[in-house]
Amino acid sequence: MNNDDHTNESKTARLLNLQLVRSIVNNDENMAIDAQQRLAKFENSTYDTTQYNCNQCLDTGIFEGKQCKCLRTKIKNTRYVKIFSQSGLQPEQLCETFATFDLEYYKDVKISDKIDMTFRDSATRALMGAQAFTNNCLNNISGRGMYLFGEPGRGKTFLMNCVANELVINHKPFLYSKYDRLLVEIQNSYAVDSKIKTEHLLQAVMKIDVLLLDDLGVERPSDDAGLKLYRIIDERMICNLPTFITSNFSIAELGSRYNDEMLGKRITSRIAQLCEISQLYCQKDIRMVKAKMLK
Numbered sequence: 001m002n003n004d005d006h007t008n009e010s011k012t013a014r015l016l017n018l019q020l021v022r023s024i025v026n027n028d029e030n031m032a033i034d035a036q037q038r039l040a041k042f043e044n045s046t047y048d049t050t051q052y053n054c055n056q057c058l059d060t061g062i063f064e065g066k067q068c069k070c071l072r073t074k075i076k077n078t079r080y081v082k083i084f085s086q087s088g089l090q091p092e093q094l095c096e097t098f099a100t101f102d103l104e105y106y107k108d109v110k111i112s113d114k115i116d117m118t119f120r121d122s123a124t125r126a127l128m129g130a131q132a133f134t135n136n137c138l139n140n141i142s143g144r145g146m147y148l149f150g151e152p153g154r155g156k157t158f159l160m161n162c163v164a165n166e167l168v169i170n171h172k173p174f175l176y177s178k179y180d181r182l183l184v185e186i187q188n189s190y191a192v193d194s195k196i197k198t199e200h201l202l203q204a205v206m207k208i209d210v211l212l213l214d215d216l217g218v219e220r221p222s223d224d225a226g227l228k229l230y231r232i233i234d235e236r237m238i239c240n241l242p243t244f245i246t247s248n249f250s251i252a253e254l255g256s257r258y259n260d261e262m263l264g265k266r267i268t269s270r271i272a273q274l275c276e277i278s279q280l281y282c283q284k285d286i287r288m289v290k291a292k293m294l295k
């Protein structure tokens, strides 16, 4: 078997596994069974074996018209589901993958007189950046992080979801959170009767293999919000851990939101050290375009 066959094969297995994860988190039993059957068929054709792991359903996932016990165990034990359920990702985010990122939304016309680049160029660059980031994460190459910014509805979160999906199917542990939500969790942990200690929570965010921080800048720019952000970014930089950030603000704009000018500057400079900065332009808000198409 040559290398191409190997690549295609693992791609098929990964796609089937992704379908299995999606169906599990969406509680779609029919789809789970379908994915399981196709995986079983695929695995049998690959390894050419007539031995079945389960003598009841013969690895099809169905026994007496219902989900077989082996499938239920597999669902419980699957690392994909574990990674997914610990990641903070929502089921609907699993549908956005690199394969469904559509460059057609980005017109092949110059952005403005001042910016010598087309909308499509900016999207292609952001896409390649996100793919490179993912590859670095999966191959444990300590590359730089990515800071992707642009106006709302330009596809930033979509690209982040593409990264998340690749991490799920390759069982790479990660954490996904919008910064304002993470901040609420941090602040809840200040309560005396909180079961979660602030320091434990912060350590988890600082030390997770990959951190996906969505929509940085929607939170109120309090000193506390800024100091916690600084600590997280600083620690991840020291430990060489990959971080992907999206924001509606450029890093200069982000930094200038803080009353404490020094703190704003420290945050800006740390992000610039930690991340490759990329701006995503699109003529129109893609969410609005999609909503119109559905009408």
Ligand SMILES: [Zn+2]
Residues within 6 Å of the ligand: 054, 055, 056, 057, 058, 059, 060, 061, 062, 063, 068, 069, 070, 071
């Ligand atoms: Zn079975």
